[in-house]
Amino acid sequence: MRAFLWMTGALVSFCLMAIGGRELAGGINTFQILLSRSVIGLLVVSAVIWRTGKPELFRTQRLKLQVGRNLFHFVGQYGWFLGIGLLPLAQVFALEFTTPLWTLLIAALFLKxxxxxxxxxAIALGSIGVVLILNPGGDIVNPAALYVLGAAVCYALSYVATKALSTTEAPLTILFYMCLVQLPLGLLLSASHFVVPTPLQWVWLTLIGLSALSAHFCLTHAMKTAEVSVVVTLDFLRLPLIGVVGMALYGEGFKPMLLVGAALMLGGNLVNVYKPR
Structure with a gap:
């Protein structure tokens, strides 16, 4: 029950972040969105670290890996928010489910x-799922879908780096350096497109910054209270939920093949994480 409650918080957070990204699309540059997210995250995480009374969490033993991880994560976020503004929300979330597939391949290649x-x-089922979602030759193929697939690859690279970092770094330290490294990147790349947000846009920017942190927080606690297979299955509920949001708020259609493709990827993930008792 506790895992379900934590995952509910994560699902709501992901949906709020997607809604915020869609509402800001076309009005605020994507790099400025990422800048605002980093600023809000840095303030919140720094306050939490000070609250814990452990200033050593501000220090890292592996700065190069922290920087490399966050370069990929930054590019992944850019592709994800770009896709949010150009594709149906359900398709973005469905393509994002390819991240575990890429993580398996990258871990096999680079971590041996x-x-x-x-x-x-798992890789075979995930690959079939991707083909069904992209529907080559059909009307769903969109160059923006490649941005989201690229984002999923970058997320996978950042997850592999996070796995390596987790052996020596605390979660709060990883979060702190995520915001610290990505903040100057967002500042530099958004400088030429920077606009002063309206009061409503400030609300959406703040919502994105806070929901990004709450999603990570809820997922972490869900992992602590339930088996990975349970968390992966509950996370799949993001797709129908965001499909309903897309239909209700933006009049988007929901293609059943998205659900079939994502279900195959879910099956592949469950096959990979299943552990016989």
Whole structure:
């Protein structure tokens, strides 16, 4: 029950972040959105660290890996928010579910993790799911879909780096350097397109910054209170939920093939994380 409540918080956070991104699309440059997210995140995480009374959390033992991880994460965020403004929300979320697929491949290539039969099945199911979602030759193919797929690859690279960092760095330290490294990137890239947000745009920017942190916070606690297979299954509910949001708020259609493709990717993820008792 606790895991369900934490995942509910994560699902709501992801949907709020997507709504904020859609509302700001065309009015605020994507780099400025990322800048605002980093500023808000840095303030909140710094306050939490000071509250814990552990200033050592501001220090890292692996600065180069922190920087490399956040370069990929920054590019991934850019592609995700770009897709939010150009594609139906459900398609963005469906394509984002390819991240575990890319993580398996990258871990096998760069961390020399063994590519087992179970992982191969997961990759095969995920690949079929991607083909169904993209529907080559159909009307759903959109160059923006490639941005989101690229974002998923970048997220996978950042997850692999996070896995390596987690052996020596605390979660709060990783979060702090995520905001610290990405803030100057957002500032530099948004300088030529910077606009003063309206009061309503400030609301959406703040919502994005806070929901990004709450999503990570809720997911972390869900992982602590339930098995990975349970969390992965509950996370799948993001797709129908954002589909309803897209239809209700933006009049978007929901293609059943998105659900079928994402279900195959879910099956692949469950095959990979399943552990016989």
């Amino acid at each position: 993790e063994k590519l087992t039969t179970r992982k191969a099945v």
